[in-house]
Amino acid sequence: MLSFEPYGNPTYFALLGVALLPLMIGLLYGKRSRLYETLISVFFLLLTFGGPKWTQGVALIIYILYEVALTWGYAVYRRQKNSGPIFYLMVILAIIPLTIVKVTPAVDHGQASLIGFLGVSYLTFRAVQTMMETRDGTLKNYSLMTFLQFMLFFPTISSGPIDRYRRFEKDYRSVPSREKYLGMIQKGVRYIFVGFLYKFILAYYFGTMLMPKLAIMAMHSRGGFLDLSWPVLGYMYAYSADLFFDFAGYSLFAVGTSYIMGIETPMNFNQPWKSPNIKDFWNRWHITLSFWFRDFIYMRLVFWFMKHRVFKKPTTTANVTYIINMLIMGFWHGVTWYYITYGLFHGVALVVNDAWLRYKKKHRASIPHNGFTQAFAIFLTANMVCFSFLIFSGFLDKIWFTK
Amino acid sequence: MDIKETVLNILNDLTGNDVSGVMDDNLFDSGLLDSMGSVQLLLQLQSELGINVPVSEFERSEWDTPNKIISKAESLA
DSSP: OOOOOOOOOHHHHHHHHHHHHHHHHHHHHHHHOOOHHHHHHHHHHHHHHGGGGGHHHHHHHHHHHHHHHHHHHHHHHHHHHHHHHHHHHHHHHHHHHHHHHHHHHHTTTOOTTTTTOTHHHHHHHHHHHHHHHHTTTTTOOOOHHHHHHHHHHHHGGTTOOOOOOHHHHHHSSSSSHHHHHHHHHEEEEEHHHHIIIIIIIHHIIIIIIIIHHHHHHHTTTTTTGGGHHHHHHHHHHHOOOOOOOHHHHHHHHHHHHHTTTOOOOOOOOSSSOOOSSHHHHTTTSSSHHHHHHIIIIHHHHHHHHHEEEEEEEEHHHHHHHHHHHHHHHHHHHHHHHHHHHHHHHHHHHHHHHHHHHHHHHHTTTOOOHHHHHHHHHHHHHHHHHHHHHHHHTHHHHHHHHHO | OOHHHHHHHHHHHHHOOOOTTTTTSOOTTSSOOOOHHHHHHHHHHHHOOOOOGGGGOGGGGGGHHHHHHHHHHHOOO
């Protein structure tokens, strides 16, 4: 049986084009066929999780049944009662599978967990968010079928962007006007073509052509201070470029395909390399993930800390929460020293950034602000980010700890 | 004190600026508010006006200018 990485090769795109055509004609005539959408979803899910990867498919089915039971059960419970401990218990239960998947390789010599599958973290984000909004009472009409469609929406299942239940439902329950939909098709097609440029040309150049060469050179140049050398610096930039073009390219495919299906999945990147500071960077890089962390971890923790007056000063609250938030993000990437250091690095960077912004606000008159300082800020931010990606890449682990 | 005045006081306090002259300016773009400030705003609304806003109700684009925040507070009071 055929098996594909999502958006991995021309055949996948050809199949996608053929499958989407009837759906597009339907939407142009104001019709959304649930049956047809479900059929092509199942077809593309089979392409990703079937054939040689059938064990992942089984893991996906069991996982989905488990999360449906939890969110549905909690929604039914929440209509009657609202106890804190029950809510926390449900959230813990919802993230247990992801935790097992992330911890297994660290304790089992790099072995992947049997219950893992491509996209498990992105689905967990969607399930937990559904539960939290149910608790808040902002999500009142939980529907099992909508939740399933939301979780299994094939364009974004493997790596996001992470949509929100209520936003998804609004698009899913309606059909855009013909005029609007034509605009969406135009955007969707453009996104997909920019995605081709990013993923199959630029990411290929940086990731497949350049990076392995620089890696070999860097390994040969070990011996100096911390085994660092010019090729390591080159690797840092090449890796950062590859990471960006690969993931932004994928995200453009996912968003473009969603648009063609009449769903306005949110964008994941917004010119991150022109951020003047780290805080702004996180508003532009992997946006749906950082906003998920902002809304469901950072703001909730801050709210809790402030309500219970855990810290005296608001700045302490903000700083402690930055570190916790980014450490969780680090752990989420995987339980290795470099992912956790990466999280800590960004937590500290946010703390320093905030202190600087406060200082700047106070001394507005005496700090120059012009084209040069702006360019310098952008340069500094981009280099800090690239350095954090060097940590993230695990390449330091390789040059320091392999023979 | 009416709601508008209370909200303006809270915002002036939080941002350290007088926002009454920039009622339609985006407070997030100008760096006067951030996630931390948003949470403080929600807590102040709760303690001073008795308005309960869960965090997931806080859709940033609906709360990004002084005018929008005032009309949100008025609709929830």
